[in-house]
Amino acid sequence: MKSIHDDVAKILISKEEIAKIIEKLGKQITEEYEGKNPLILCVLKGAAPFATDLFRNINTEAEIDFVQISSYGLGTTSGALKIKRDADAELEGRHVIVVDDILDTGNTLNYFCGYLRSKNTASVKLCVMLDKRERRQADIEADYIGAVVPDEFIVGYGLDYAEKYRNLPYVGVLKREIYE
Ligand code: IMP
Ligand code: MG
DSSP states (O other): OOOGGGGEEEEEEOHHHHHHHHHHHHHHHHHHHTTSOOEEEEEETTTHHHHHHHHTTOOSSOEEEEEEEEESSSSOTTSOEEEEEOOSSOOTTOEEEEEEEEESSSHHHHHHHHHHHHTTOSEEEEEEEEEOGGGOOSSOOOSEEEEEOOSSOEEBTTBOBTTBSTTOSSEEEEOHHHHO
């Protein structure tokens, strides 16, 4: 039987390493946000595993909400962006932590963080599992980073290729023959 694991060229971050990274980030956020009741904004769909695991590692009062951003164009990051699903919570005065799977060109999160600041939030910080910094276009950096990754096509732990591979429990590089 064909397995989704067969399409992975190499594992970049194992399940065990992910757990350690999240524990560390959770500790850091717990210390820095004690008493601030931060609002964790999980960017769907890719950040779902990361944000929910991270949330369970924040050991102080905190809330979680889910947003979705999409481009008007056909899947490219160059198209105009829109908020497909906004937070339910009132954003004014909140300490927001945007949690996403990967910071690539940075265009999506640059747009979204700008939107959040326009809502008179108390603070906006960005936490990403992966930073593909070689590809950056927008003037944005993350405040909390799980790991820096090379400019390769990455899947797993929430990241997809055509909606597949999000359920891989590790972060890996997709075999070229799958998408070429
Ligand atoms: P941006 O280029 O920083 O705006 O990234 C937009 C989105 O593209 C990310 O949130 C991911 O969902 C997706 N993305 C970027 N790089 C990869 C990758 O290597 N694999 C899978 N999805 C990616
Ligand atoms: Mg995404």
